[in-house]
Amino acid sequence: MRFRLLGELDARVGDQPVEIRRPRLRGLLTALLTDLNKVVPADVLADRIWGEQLPVNPRNALYSYVSRLRTALGETTLVQRSGGYLLTADPDAVDLHVFLRLLGEAAATGDDREKAVLLDRALAQWGGEPFAGLDTPWFAGLRETLESRRLGAQLDLADIRLRGDRAGELVPELTALAEAHPLDERLRGQLMRALARAGRQGDALREFDRMRRLLAEELGTDPGTELRQVHERILHGDPGPGPRTPVPQQLPAAPASFVGRAELLAALDRAGEAAGPVVISAIGGAGGIGKTSLALHWAAGKLAAFPDGQLYVNLRGFDPVAEPLPVSVAVRGFLHALGVDGSAVPPDPDAQLALYRSLLAGKRVLVVLDNAAGTGQVVPLLPGSPTCRVLVTSRHRLGGLVATHGARPLSLDVLSAQEARELLERHLGRDRLAAETATVDELVRLCAGLPLALGIVAARAVTSPELPLDLLAEELRDHAARLDGLDTGEAGLSLRTVFSWSRRHLTPEASALFGLLALAPGPDIGLPAAAALAGVPLAAARKVLRALADAHLVTRTASGRYRMHDLVRLYASEEAERTLPEAARDDALRRVTDFYLHTSWHGNHVLGPAGTSFRIAPPLPGTGSRRFAGQPEALAWFGTEHACLTATTELAVKHGWLTEVWQLAALMNEFRSRQGLLPERETAARLALAAAEQLGEVTAQLIAHRLFASASIFAGRPEVALESLPRALALAEECGDRVQQAHLHYVLAGAWEYHSANYHAEREQCEHILRLIEPEDDPRLYVKALDLIGFCHIQWGEPAQARHWLERAAAVARAHHDLDGEAHAIGNLGYVSLRGGDWSTAIEHFEWAVEAMRTTGNLRHANFFLVALGDCYRATGRQEDARRVLTEALDRYRTHPEGVRFQELEACLLALDG
Known part of the structure; x- marks a missing residue:
């Protein structure tokens, strides 16, 4: 039997064609042939053949099709196995498997001539579009993958031919491919090289200009490094074969003192x-x-x-x-x-x-x-x-x-005694070891052959040549071992003792910070936070951290942050508890918490024109804080420090610092919301509510209730907000806090939308906001209320009213420099245009909103508008643009799934594939 899949489906027994006309039957045969000689589970086959349009009883329907296919192909070719079906045939009788085998053989050879022959044979397997008429998601994805492999093979073959003497003859073929794949930079570079080799340097340079315009218009990017290098060479009259692929050399330096093994x-x-x-x-x-x-x-x-x-x-x-x-x-x-x-x-x-x-x-x-x-x-x-x-x-x-x-x-096991001596000799020299032979033997025994312990012993002896080796051995013997879980089980081996040598020779300032760093919240620490922890200026902290890094007690990362090795941190935390008074440790943790709190305060003010609706206490003495030049800088800081800020909130809970708990949660809420960190947002809101209720402060309770209600809505529990917020509203009205009332009404508006799509109740809540505050009271909240009213009119199919409210929202946001609020309003105006069939205006609005929200870090809402933008591109025939933005949206939803939007995206992608 022979089968062709890379084009119109064709099955033959001997020279006789097998008639397989029904689409589902063709789909079953194709699905089995792709996994030739493997058992394919029945549910997998059903998913491949029907996708989401499964029949009422998929297994019965599948069995019926299998029976028909078995009749057509022969009883022994297609058989049932436990849980699935097996189609057996020679892989060389299926063009798809021949294609993939030849690609693998071509990739494995280093000979250009042999590779070209193999690629030619692989490409000759193609006769047209594979799986025509089979459009389930699985077939669409497989078709796209195979088309990509085919293009890759064509480009690999072109690279080989471009190194030959007749490269100019490739121009027509590469021109046709470039028309079919206009944004492929590798392909465009090949066409430029072929034109240059054919003596058409002017045409080659014009191809580069065309590509540069395309990339700017379609993707908003510039040509990549390789294409620019091709352009440069052609400008200088060199029509060479193109830039050499970089050869990575990422291995760190091998240890100079390696012995044995x-x-x-x-x-x-x-x-x-x-x-x-x-x-x-x-x-x-x-x-x-x-x-x-x-x-x-x-x-x-x-x-x-x-x-x-x-x-x-x-x-x-x-x-x-x-x-x-x-x-x-x-x-x-x-x-x-x-x-x-x-x-x-x-x-x-x-x-x-x-x-x-x-x-x-x-x-x-x-x-x-x-x-x-x-x-x-x-x-x-x-x-x-x-x-x-x-x-x-x-x-x-x-x-x-x-x-x-x-x-x-x-x-790996420990080093032998001879290898351990050899390692010490590499560091200390033969003469020094010969002078204290008995002591060296004891050091080897006490280190128990552990390379890390031996290396630290050697480093200590080298940096302190005046220190007798006998004194080192005495320290090893006498120091109590507490890191029992990290001992090898051999007598006398204690990493704690080894680490203590480095700590004992630190200055008092460095020794104190060494212990405090182990207690600091988070996986690493930046210089400003370390300075706050120590209660010293930045310059002094930098000097101490450099001393700790030189002693190999901390590591400075490529990003300039400081991290402790796991064993060092365990030892340092014990030493901090042993040597530093509890009051000193608490003061240090208070200072670093204050640093994160006050810096978050400044960052939150940069993210929005109104900042926060509460005040924080002045920082403790010795605590600095960062200021930010703009939103990108503040967003970058929140992103870098997110793990440390989360750990600081947990630290505050542990120590009962209730005010810091709810304030940190509130100050991180906007960043987490924009980034789509919804689970983290909900966890922080729970902690904030518990802390606020324990404190009994009205403002804290109002803000915490709002945070928790909002987080509950996006966790799929809007009824929590509807149940709890009326009590919080009554408390806000009782104390006369109009701004807090307005915030609570806004969360209630969202609760009605997510609970029952009650847009009339949603608008009523927004009207309360507009009666309670003016733009100057809280411009960001005021803009949100206007925007939400416009959104309600979109849902009611009232474009004129929607446009009125959304344009007003955008104007107020612009007047108060609220880029995020303006972007959201403009994005919703895109929906108004989309529903009215004005695709070009909708695209313009969506593109602007997405770009602005990337600037403000509001990736979550940017993703909403990306999906709508993809729908507009698809409707106007811009299929590649649609696929690009929808793939970007899908990639984010995989990381931060959000039910309804994810379903919309899946539907849009299915429509695109169809």
Whole structure:
């Protein structure tokens, strides 16, 4: 039997065609052929064939179609297995599998001539659009993926031919492809090179100008680095083959004092020589045992074996205060190292991983994945090419990686006594060790062969040459061990004792800050917060932090923040509790809490024209705070410090600092709302309400009730707001606080909308707001009320009234420099135009609103308007633009799902695919 899927479906038994006319039957055959010789579960087949339009009884319907297909193909070809169906055939009899096999063979060869032949044969499998007439989401996605693979093969083949003597002959073919894919920069660069090689430099430069205009008009971006380099070379008369792909060299320096591990190094060599799809050495062991040192030392001696580069990432799997590095962050770093411009990185995480694997296909690259949390963090980052090698280090054994991917596990033990002596000799010199042989033997025994402990001992001896080794040994013997859980179980080994050597030689100021840093909230700390923690000016804090970094007690990250190693932090927290009075510790934590509180206050004022509706107490002495030049700077600070601000709120709860609890929650509310951090917003609101009720302060209670009611609405529980807010309103009316009353009416308006789509009740609440306050009282709230009234008129189908209120909202927002409020009103005006069929005006409004909200950091509402913008693009025939913005919206909803909007987006994408 033979089957053709890459074009019009064709099935043949011998030379006789098999008649398969019904679309569902064709869909069943195609769905089985894509997973040829594999059991496909029945529910998977049903989803592929019918999508969301499932019949009443999918399994019965599927069984009926299977029976018909079995009759057409033969009883032995299609059989039922447990839970699914199996179609058996030779993969070389199916053009789809031949295409994919040839692409894999082409990626694996380094010979241009052989690769060109394989790519030619792969592309010859295509006869037209695959799966025509099959338009379920699964078929649409598969069709798009295959078309992308086909284009990639065409471009790979063009790259090879451009290196030949007849590159100019490619101009017609590349011109046609560029017309079909006008925004593909790689393709445009190939066309420019072909034109230049054909002596048409002027046409090549005009292609660049055309591309630059297209990118500016369609995407609002400039050409990427590679296309600009092609342009530069053509300007200088060089029609060369194009920019060389960057060769990443990301490996950190190998440790100079590495010793021993001969058997493990040999095992790594053997693993590298073994056959298989990918060689993975999962190097496991306890913290401080030398996993990373082994990996880097081996890799440093194998650079020639990986001419296409080395990739490295610390996955932070066992950082006690920071989350493991997300796979999406790691793969973006790899893509940048491989030469992919930020603008060219796909927004979809799966597409990023696919691009990463495509870039490594056929290359000899070493990938080092350091400090992995588990198999799930590693598997997505494995290359698909058999030419790549992977080293993984982890404190876990990674049994799943061994079982599923054939990883070669290597376990590290402590150094032998001879190796430990050799390590100390590397640091201290043979003469110094020979002078105190007995003491050296004792140091080796007390360190129990742990490389980290031996390294710290050596560093202490080198930096204090006047200190006798006997004194170091005495300190090890006498210092009590408390980090029992981090001992190896060997007598005399205590990391706490080793760490104490570095601390004892600090200045009093550095020693005090060392302990306080371990108590500070959050996974890391910035310089201003550290200064507040210590109660000293920035310059003094910077000097102390530099001393701690020089002593390897803290690490300064690339972003300029400070982080402690997990073992160091455990030790430092114990020392702080032992050496610093409780009052000193509490004062320090009060100061750093004050820093976060006052800086959040200033940041909140920058985000909105009205700032906050409450006052905060003056900061404690020695507490500074940051000021911000504009919204982007404030948003960046909130984003960087979000984990620390969350931890500070929890710290305030723990210590019973009730005022700080509700005020921090209130000051973070606007940022979290704009960013779509709804679960974090709800958690903070719960803490704020509990703190406010315990305090009994009226303003605190009113604000906390408002925060909790609003968070409950977006958590899908608007009835909570409807039940609780009337009591809060009565309290606000009793104390005569008009602004708080207005805020509560606004939340009630939203509650009526989300509870029962009662837009009349929603408008009534907004009219209360307009009677209670003037724009000068709270311009942001006033604008929101006007905007919401306009929104109600949109729902009632009253465009003239909606436009009146929304234009008024935009004008008030503009007068009070409320860019976010203006953007929301303009975006809603886009809905008015959309419903009236004025697509061009709607697009103009939506594009402006989305761009403005990106500036204000309101990604959540920007996403709402992105969906509407995609609908407008689709309706006006701008399919690529629609796909671009809807994919961007989908990517955000995957991270921050929001039910109704997500369903709207899915419907819009289905319509686009249809």
